[in-house]
Amino acid sequence: MSRPMSIERVNEYGQNAVRIAIEDRAVLLETADLDAVIEHLSALRATMRPEVPKEPLRAHQYVIEIDPCWHAEKHPLHDGAVLFLRHSGLGWAGFALPTESLARLHHALTQQLEASLEVHGMLN
Structure with missing residues (x-):
């Protein structure tokens, strides 16, 4: 039905x-x-x-949120951090990332940043 x-x-x-x-x-x-x-x-x-x-x-x-608000802080109970991302329709979502995940995220974002800086001629 x-x-x-x-x-x-x-x-x-x-x-x-x-x-x-x-x-x-x-x-x-x-x-x-x-x-x-x-x-x-x-x-x-x-x-x-x-x-x-x-x-x-x-x-x-x-749906891609352009330049969302974000907040990061130490996780109160575990090793690592909590990353909050704000979606204008869904609200704030928190993600607890252990240290190993933080390291992988840092590496991935560093690669993206370096590629972006290279494209814009800002990387030496």
Whole structure:
């Protein structure tokens, strides 16, 4: 049985909201409610199979956040760091990276930075 669903942004009485309709039922979610639904859905998705692929799929068109806000700090309980990245639609996501992962990330980003500086003639 198919359940036609629609999701649209609405401006109900001057406040931004999202209207989700499934068949003859609908709900209007304001910003805080929508944030809670996104967070809850992402927690549920993390427990489902098949799992999210370990590598980005080349055929998928991902939404790319340009120059996102980020924050890094020492992990309070483990060796390594916590990296927070801000997506304008999904919010902040935190990633606990052990020291070995930090070293690999540092190496990968250094390679990208050096290549970018070379292209722009800024590398000696």
